[in-house]
Amino acid sequence: MDARQLKVEAARAVLAHVGDGMRLGIGTGSTAEEFVRLLAEKVATGLNVIGVPTSERTAALCRELSVPLSTLEETPELDLTIDGADEIDPSLALIKGGGGALLREKIVAAASARMIVIADQSKMVETLGRFPLPIEVNKFGLRATEIAVAAAAAGLGLSGPVTLRMTGSQPFVTDGGHFILDASFGRIPDTRALSNALFAIPGVVEHGLFIGLASTAIIAGGDGIQTVHAARKPGSSIDHDVA
Numbered sequence: 001m002d003a004r005q006l007k008v009e010a011a012r013a014v015l016a017h018v019g020d021g022m023r024l025g026i027g028t029g030s031t032a033e034e035f036v037r038l039l040a041e042k043v044a045t046g047l048n049v050i051g052v053p054t055s056e057r058t059a060a061l062c063r064e065l066s067v068p069l070s071t072l073e074e075t076p077e078l079d080l081t082i083d084g085a086d087e088i089d090p091s092l093a094l095i096k097g098g099g100g101a102l103l104r105e106k107i108v109a110a111a112s113a114r115m116i117v118i119a120d121q122s123k124m125v126e127t128l129g130r131f132p133l134p135i136e137v138n139k140f141g142l143r144a145t146e147i148a149v150a151a152a153a154a155g156l157g158l159s160g161p162v163t164l165r166m167t168g169s170q171p172f173v174t175d176g177g178h179f180i181l182d183a184s185f186g187r188i189p190d191t192r193a194l195s196n197a198l199f200a201i202p203g204v205v206e207h208g209l210f211i212g213l214a215s216t217a218i219i220a221g222g223d224g225i226q227t228v229h230a231a232r233k234p235g236s237s238i239d240h241d242v243a
């Protein structure tokens with residue numbers, strides 16, 4: 001199976017968690033889009049759900065496929081968010097934001113009772129950090145924020161290029177009107193410490209470390225679907241089921 005087919009399989013498997021009447025957060029990216037396509041088929045045959053999209057891109061696809069939409073203003077409490085990820089570690093901490101939607105993705109996930117992340121097996125890592133960490137920053141004071149991000153990382157023994165994300169010759173601008181810095185720090189042993197250090201920088205709007213948000217990961221691989229549940233209490237173990 002190629003990578004796209006694995007994404008479709010993960011998206012198909014998560015449909016089992018979607019019930020009638022649910023208020024859904026709908027993620028961004030190629031895996032989330034496979035989910036939207038399958039969800040639209042269910043909606044067309046009578047499933048009643050309302051979706052809050054995490055990006056303009058996802059909203060456009062939902063509209064095109066007639067998936068009913070709401071906003072977080074109208075529907076501030078959600079039952080379930082389904083989203084992709086750039087990296088997933090065994091505790092279900094994530095790196096997200098490869099598609100530039102991390103701010104809305106995190107707001108929507110935090111407003112949800114549960115978040116299920118869907119991915120192909122290439123996204124699983126032992127320690128986050130192979131994928132450059134997206135950091136959403138205010139346009140004002142960009143250079144000062146870049147310097148502060150590098151200094152915060154250095155304080156934790158992390159270093160590496162911090163680059164402004166571009167679209168062609170122009171900086172990439174998020175749906176919220178911000179820029180994104182992609183930080184290639186390599187392995188991040190203490191994600192919580194880096195998260196705290198980044199939030200201490202005034203120009204940082206949000207970062208792509210999602211810690212303690214995903215309750216379940218549905219991972220598609222050559223051997224089938226693996227469902228991983230986050231430990232409910234600190235220190236308790238992670239359950240792995242292979243279906």
Ligand SMILES: O=C(CO)[C@H](O)[C@H](O)COP(=O)(O)O
Binds near residue numbers: 027030031095099
């Ligand atoms: O965080 C994201 C967008 O901001 C995506 O979920 C992440 O980049 C994974 O995308 P894909 O499913 O295309 O690999």
